Amino acid sequence: MFRMTGLRADARRNREKILAAARELFREQGTAVALDDIARRAGVGIGTLYRRFPDRDALILDVALEGFETVLAVVEAARAGGGGAAAVLDETFRRVVEQRERLVMPLVGGPVVRDPRVRKLQRAILGALEEVLAEGRGEGVLRADITAFDLVGAAAMACRPMPHLPREAAGALAARHVAVYLHGLRPHGAPALPDMVDPGGYLGLG
Amino acid sequence: MFRMTGLRADARRNREKILAAARELFREQGTAVALDDIARRAGVGIGTLYRRFPDRDALILDVALEGFETVLAVVEAARAGGGGAAAVLDETFRRVVEQRERLVMPLVGGPVVRDPRVRKLQRAILGALEEVLAEGRGEGVLRADITAFDLVGAAAMACRPMPHLPREAAGALAARHVAVYLHGLRPHGAPALPDMVDPGGYLGLG
DNA sequence: AGCCAACCGGAGCTTTTCCTCCAGATAGGG
DNA sequence: CCCTATCTGGAGGAAAAGCTCCGGTTGGCT
Numbered sequence: 001m002f003r004m005t006g007l008r009a010d011a012r013r014n015r016e017k018i019l020a021a022a023r024e025l026f027r028e029q030g031t032a033v034a035l036d037d038i039a040r041r042a043g044v045g046i047g048t049l050y051r052r053f054p055d056r057d058a059l060i061l062d063v064a065l066e067g068f069e070t071v072l073a074v075v076e077a078a079r080a081g082g083g084g085a086a087a088v089l090d091e092t093f094r095r096v097v098e099q100r101e102r103l104v105m106p107l108v109g110g111p112v113v114r115d116p117r118v119r120k121l122q123r124a125i126l127g128a129l130e131e132v133l134a135e136g137r138g139e140g141v142l143r144a145d146i147t148a149f150d151l152v153g154a155a156a157m158a159c160r161p162m163p164h165l166p167r168e169a170a171g172a173l174a175a176r177h178v179a180v181y182l183h184g185l186r187p188h189g190a191p192a193l194p195d196m197v198d199p200g201g202y203l204g205l206g
Numbered sequence: 207m208f209r210m211t212g213l214r215a216d217a218r219r220n221r222e223k224i225l226a227a228a229r230e231l232f233r234e235q236g237t238a239v240a241l242d243d244i245a246r247r248a249g250v251g252i253g254t255l256y257r258r259f260p261d262r263d264a265l266i267l268d269v270a271l272e273g274f275e276t277v278l279a280v281v282e283a284a285r286a287g288g289g290g291a292a293a294v295l296d297e298t299f300r301r302v303v304e305q306r307e308r309l310v311m312p313l314v315g316g317p318v319v320r321d322p323r324v325r326k327l328q329r330a331i332l333g334a335l336e337e338v339l340a341e342g343r344g345e346g347v348l349r350a351d352i353t354a355f356d357l358v359g360a361a362a363m364a365c366r367p368m369p370h371l372p373r374e375a376a377g378a379l380a381a382r383h384v385a386v387y388l389h390g391l392r393p394h395g396a397p398a399l400p401d402m403v404d405p406g407g408y409l410g411l412g
Numbered sequence: 413a414g415c416c417a418a419c420c421g422g423a424g425c426t427t428t429t430c431c432t433c434c435a436g437a438t439a440g441g442g
Numbered sequence: 443c444c445c446t447a448t449c450t451g452g453a454g455g456a457a458a459a460g461c462t463c464c465g466g467t468t469g470g471c472t
Binding site for chain 2 (some may be wrong): 447
Binding site (some may be wrong): 016031032070113146149150153160164165172175176177184185193198 | 235236241356359375379380381386387390396399400402404
């Protein structure tokens with residue numbers, strides 16, 4: 001039989017439940033949330049959580065990794081879908097908003113920032129977006145001074161947790177925001193942007 | 207002598223230090239952060255924190271209140287500055303980004319949402335923005351389907367904490383994002399927006 | 413079906429956080 | 443400068459969270 005990972009089926013299921021609960025609670029209360037609460041919301045024992053994630057940072061890291069993987073998959077799927085650069089960006093942001101509750105990249109200035117797998121995913125995401133931008137500039141549908149970093153930042157902002165709002169309202173807000181932002185990316189009559197500052201490394205989302 | 211509040215000078219100073227530390231830590235780690243940590247970062251004893259803020263919710267509420275007050279002041283100052291609606295929005299968002307580290311409205315679906323002072327400030331902010339929008343539509347410089355709620359949401363997104371980035375990089379990112387967003391608010395060639403969903407109450411930022 | 417390596421849950425010990433209380437310090441009016 | 447109402451910091455008991463360990467359960471191979 002095909003094994004997705006080296007884990008047994010029940011273990012894999014529980015791992016997913018824990019990650020889902022962690023995503024929710026990180027978004028609602030931040031990464032300082034009690035691990036007991038995460039286990040409780042996941043419906044597993046605390047021992048199960050600690051077996052799979054030796055400490056808080058390991059859990060944060062895995063949540064972040066899945067988030068970055070999802071983003072990369074979204075960008076690649078949008079590119080594979082074809083169309084011009086504008087269409088690719090539309091599709092990318094549409095899917096980012098759709099999956100924003102999964103895109104929890106806890107934004108912690110800790111071990112996550114230094115993890116090589118995270119950095120590799122970041123490079124892949126930025127690289128793919130840069131290619132899209134290059135195309136778009138060639139087609140004249142995108143202003144020239146936008147960087148891939150701007151786009152990742154925009155995605156991060158649109159994915160901002162808003163746990164005080166009903167889910168659909170938060171989703172609608174994000175979708176509308178992104179629509180305006182994308183429209184603002186067009187070169188026609190665009191005023192100059194403030195200077196970029198080197199981010200020096202890690203990019204994080206919601 | 208003029209008393210800003212009923213507090214003694216040292217008490218007022220410490221209150222500010224505690225709020226500043228709380229803002230930082232809420233942004234970095236979320237509202238579940240240990241209150242001891244907040245007192246330590248503020249450089250005051252834990253007793254001082256508890257005397258001023260009887261529990262976590264009181265602290266969260268006061269941080270939120272100051273944030274909403276700041277936003278309202280920003281909007282009103284921008285309107286007082288004059289110019290057309292577009293200029294008012296430019297100025298509003300410029301200052302929001304400038305003060306984004308102070309605009310911590312913890313986004314917790316708890317007591318904050320129900321506090322009457324918070325709701326009053328929200329109404330004032332939304333009301334002021336609606337007037338600006340009405341002007342802007344009259345002048346033809348703003349697309350007609352944008353709501354005040356969209357604008358508050360945009361501000362919240364731009365204020366998103368990004369503690370993993372150097373401060374200047376995060377600021378530049380926010381400023382550039384807002385510039386693109388504002389450009390996207392112009393009606394020329396704008397595609398239709400997704401439908402709005404009623405937020406049902408509380409609005410929160412950063 | 414039968415077996416066993418892998419996994420589960422939570423009791424329970426340790427560490428941290430919560431919160432109260434009060435002896436000593438200080439602002440600021442007279 | 444002195445007095446006192448107000449404020450401070452941190453010790454310390456209670457409560458919660460962090461973390462480990464092991465008896466019992468279960469998936470999945472044969």
